[in-house]
Amino acid sequence: MTDDAVPHEERDAMVRASLAEHGDSGITPRHTLFYFYGAGDHDDLNEVARRAGFLTRGQDDCTILETTMAVDQTSFDPVSAMMQSWAAAFQLDYDGWECAVVTN
Structure with a gap:
């Protein structure tokens, strides 16, 4: 699990920076995973x-949670905010996301 002291916006930027180091702008949709942990309401x-x-x-x-999406900042920021709000609503810990590197 990741460090809760680092805001999700910074963690998201770090993942995008890592993608960019591999020549990935994030604009190509790809398989993306989001992780939630804890004793909250997983069913809801x-x-x-x-x-x-x-x-x-x-x-x-x-x-x-799994989806196919672009992960550039403009596309991803609203989804990241939604994940954080779901975690709060269902009393879960949102641990972050991952995706494959996609280069064209």
């Missing part, structure tokens, strides 16, 4: 996420 998170078009998986105290 799954329901809301499915309605929003995400695939969901996980068990016990872990939920992983």
Whole structure:
């Protein structure tokens, strides 16, 4: 899990910087995963996420949301904010995201 002292906006920027180091601008849609942990309401998170078009998986105290999306800052910032609000609403820890490097 990641360091909670670092805001998600900074963590998101660090992932995008790592992608850029590999020649990836983030604009090409790709498989992206979002991680939630804790003893909160995973069932409600799954329901809301499915309605929003995400695939969901996980068990016990872990939920992983999957989608295909661009991860450049303009595309990603609203999704990151939504993940953080879902974590707060369902009393879960949003641990961040990952995706594949895509270069053209």
